[in-house]
Amino acid sequence: MKVAIVGGGIVGLFTAYFLKKEDVDITLFEKADLGSYSVHAAGLIEPYRFDKINSTSMIIKMLKYSLRGTTYIRNVNKFWLKELLKNLNKNPPEDAWKTMREMAEFSLKAYKEMAEEKNDFNYRDDGLYEVYLREEDLEKGLEEEKKSPFNPKFEKVDFEGFAGAIFFPGLSRISTEKFIDRMKNELRGVKIVNKEIQSLDELKDFDEIVLTSGIWTTKFISNLPVTAFKGYGYRVKGTPKYNKPLVLVDDGIAISPFEDFIKITGGFDADSSYDSSRAQLVLDKSSRIVDISFIYEMNMGFRPCSPDGFPIIGKRDNITVATGACRLGWSYAPAMGKYTTDLVLGRLKDLGYISRYVKF
Numbered sequence: 555m556k557v558a559i560v561g562g563g564i565v566g567l568f569t570a571y572f573l574k575k576e577d578v579d580i581t582l583f584e585k586a587d588l589g590s591y592s593v594h595a596a597g598l599i600e601p602y603r604f605d606k607i608n609s610t611s612m613i614i615k616m617l618k619y620s621l622r623g624t625t626y627i628r629n630v631n632k633f634w635l636k637e638l639l640k641n642l643n644k645n646p647p648e649d650a651w652k653t654m655r656e657m658a659e660f661s662l663k664a665y666k667e668m669a670e671e672k673n674d675f676n677y678r679d680d681g682l683y684e685v686y687l688r689e690e691d692l693e694k695g696l697e698e699e700k701k702s703p704f705n706p707k708f709e710k711v712d713f714e715g716f717a718g719a720i721f722f723p724g725l726s727r728i729s730t731e732k733f734i735d736r737m738k739n740e741l742r743g744v745k746i747v748n749k750e751i752q753s754l755d756e757l758k759d760f761d762e763i764v765l766t767s768g769i770w771t772t773k774f775i776s777n778l779p780v781t782a783f784k785g786y787g788y789r790v791k792g793t794p795k796y797n798k799p800l801v802l803v804d805d806g807i808a809i810s811p812f813e814d815f816i817k818i819t820g821g822f823d824a825d826s827s828y829d830s831s832r833a834q835l836v837l838d839k840s841s842r843i844v845d846i847s848f849i850y851e852m853n854m855g856f857r858p859c860s861p862d863g864f865p866i867i868g869k870r871d872n873i874t875v876a877t878g879a880c881r882l883g884w885s886y887a888p889a890m891g892k893y894t895t896d897l898v899l900g901r902l903k904d905l906g907y908i909s910r911y912v913k914f
C-alpha cells in the first residue's frame with residue numbers, strides 16, 4: 555500500500571512513525587523543514603489541561619486577555635467562527651470524553667516508552683505547576699479541575715511570589731528540538747520529499763492520502779473549520795527563579811527549564827499571518843521569572859484549532875485527516891498518529907465525535 559502524508563509537523567511525524575511499523579510504503583511531503591512549525595512549542599505533555607473553546611467563559615477569557623494585550627485578534631477562519639457560534643456552550647457526547655481520555659493515556663505512555671528506549675529528548679516526568687496571581691482565580695481553577703472529565707491528579711501548593719499553584723504530578727515534558735531529531739532518526743528509510751503539495755491531484759498514484767498539514771489543511775478541504783492561533787517559542791540561556799516547569803496562567807506563558815537551556819513560550823493570537831512583531835512580548839512577560847543572558851533561537855507556530863478544541867481525526871474515501879488539537883498538539887500527537895494509522899489500514903472506521911467534521 556502506497557501512502558502519502560502531507561505535513562511533517564508533530565502529528566505527521568507520529569503518523570509516519572506508526573505507519574512505518576506496518577508493511578506500508580510511505581512518502582512524507584513537507585514544504586519546510588520537518589517539525590519547523592511544531593518546534594516552537596513548550597513541549598509540555600499535558601493532555602489533562604484541555605480547554606473546551608466553545609464556551610462563553612472561554613470567549614470572555616479571550617476578550618480579557620485581548621484587553622490586557624496578552625492576545626490579539628487579526629483574523630479567524632469563517633467556517634470555524636460559524637461552528638463555534640452554532641455550538642456555543644453545547645457539550646459533546648460522552649464518547650468524545652472517553653476517546654480523549656484514551657488518547658491522553660496513550661500519548662503520555664508513548665513518550666515515556668520512547669524515553670525508556672533512549673532518553674535523547676530530555677524527557678522529564680516532574681509534573682507541571684499552573685501558577686496564579688489571584689487567590690480567587692486559583693480557587694476557580696481548582697473547582698474546574700474537580701469537575702474535569704479527565705479526573706487528573708492535582709494538588710493546591712504554595713508558590714512564592716504568587717497566590718499559589720495547582721500542581722499536576724502526572725504530567726511530563728520534553729525538549730521539542732531534541733524530539734524532532736529523534737523522529738528524524740526513527741523515520742530513516744521513509745521517503746521524505748521537501749515539496750509543497752498544491753493539489754491532491756498530484757497524489758493520485760497513492761492508495762491512501764493523510765492530511766496532517768496543520769492550519770494549511772484548509773487548502774485541501776476548504777470548509778474544514780480550523781483556525782490559527784499563533785504563538786512563539788524561545789530557547790534561551792539564563793537563570794530561572796524557579797527550577798520547575800510552570801505555566802503563568804495570567805500571561806499565558808510557559809517556562810520549562812532544562813540543564814542546557816530554558817524554553818519560554820507564549821502568545822495566543824488569532825492570526826494566520828507570518829508577522830512576528832509580537833514575539834518580544836513573550837520575553838517581556840517572562841522576565842520576572844527568568845534572568846535571560848542569551849537567546850539561542852525563536853520559532854513561530856500556529857495552533858490548528860477546531861471550534862471546540864477537540865482534535866479532528868477521520869477518514870473519507872482514501873483521505874484521512876488529523877488536525878485541530880489546538881493548544882495540545884504535542885500532547886495528543888502520539889494518539890493522533892496511531893488512530894490515523896488505524897484508519898488508513900482499515901482497522902478503525904470512525905472515531906465518533908472526533909470524526910465530526912470529516913464530511914467533505
Ligand SMILES: Cc1cc2nc3c(=O)[nH]c(=O)nc-3n(C[C@H](O)[C@H](O)[C@H](O)COP(=O)(O)OP(=O)(O)OC[C@H]3O[C@@H](n4cnc5c(N)ncnc54)[C@H](O)[C@@H]3O)c2cc1C
Binds near residue numbers: 564589766770786
Ligand atoms: C507558543 C505555543 C506553545 C505550545 N506549547 C505546546 C505544549 O507545550 N504542548 C502541547 O501539547 N502543544 C503545544 N502547542 C501546540 C502545538 O505546537 C501544535 O498543536 C502542534 O505543533 C500542531 O502540530 P501539527 O503537526 O498539527 O501542525 P504543524 O506543526 O503546523 O505541521 C503542519 C506541517 O505541514 C506542512 N505543510 C502544510 N501544507 C503543506 C503542503 N501543502 N505541502 C507540504 N507540506 C505542507 C507545514 O509546513 C508544517 O510543517 C503550542 C503551540 C504554541 C503556538
